[in-house]
Amino acid sequence: MLSKEQLEELRERLLAERRRLVASAHSALSFAMDRDRDRVGRDSLDESTEEAMYSTELRLHDREKYLLAKIEAALRRLEDGDGDECESCSEPIGFKRLMARPVTTLCIDCKAEREESEDD
Numbered sequence: 001m002l003s004k005e006q007l008e009e010l011r012e013r014l015l016a017e018r019r020r021l022v023a024s025a026h027s028a029l030s031f032a033m034d035r036d037r038d039r040v041g042r043d044s045l046d047e048s049t050e051e052a053m054y055s056t057e058l059r060l061h062d063r064e065k066y067l068l069a070k071i072e073a074a075l076r077r078l079e080d081g082d083g084d085e086c087e088s089c090s091e092p093i094g095f096k097r098l099m100a101r102p103v104t105t106l107c108i109d110c111k112a113e114r115e116e117s118e119d120d
Contacts, residue, residue, distance in 0.1 A: 002084045006095045011078055014071050014102050021068045025061065070103040077105075086110050 002010070042050075077083040084093050086107040093107045106114065 001092060002095055002098075007078060007083070010083065010095075010098055010102055011075065013099065014075050014078075017102070018068065018071050018075075021064050021071070024064055025068075067103070074103045088114075 074083060077085075084095070084098060085091070086093055087105040088110040089107060091107050091109075093104060097104060097108055104111070
């Protein structure tokens with residue numbers, strides 16, 4: 001079980017990451033809105049390069065949206081009092097692991113076991 005200080009440190013880390021992702025989403029929106037400007041005089045290579053960059057940017061923001069949902073779920077688990085409990089074996093996940101990967105839902109043993117079964 002995590003101490004109050006550890007819970008608060010973990011909560012702050014999750015909130016900071018959420019703030020970063022929200023700022024990134026605002027940036028993505030600006031990027032998408034500005035995308036169609038200044039297209040006069042551009043050749044097909046410029047257009048292709050911009051399309052590739054735009055596609056990559058969208059994929060990154062999709063991944064960030066997925067991570068944001070995981071952060072929200074982790075914050076709810078903390079509020080419910082089971083933020084450090086492995087969803088597979090119900091054992092404590094451990095503070096160091098949670099600080100390394102705050103959205104994790106598995107202890108290191110269950111994660112290793114799951115990865116081994118995926119390799120088979």
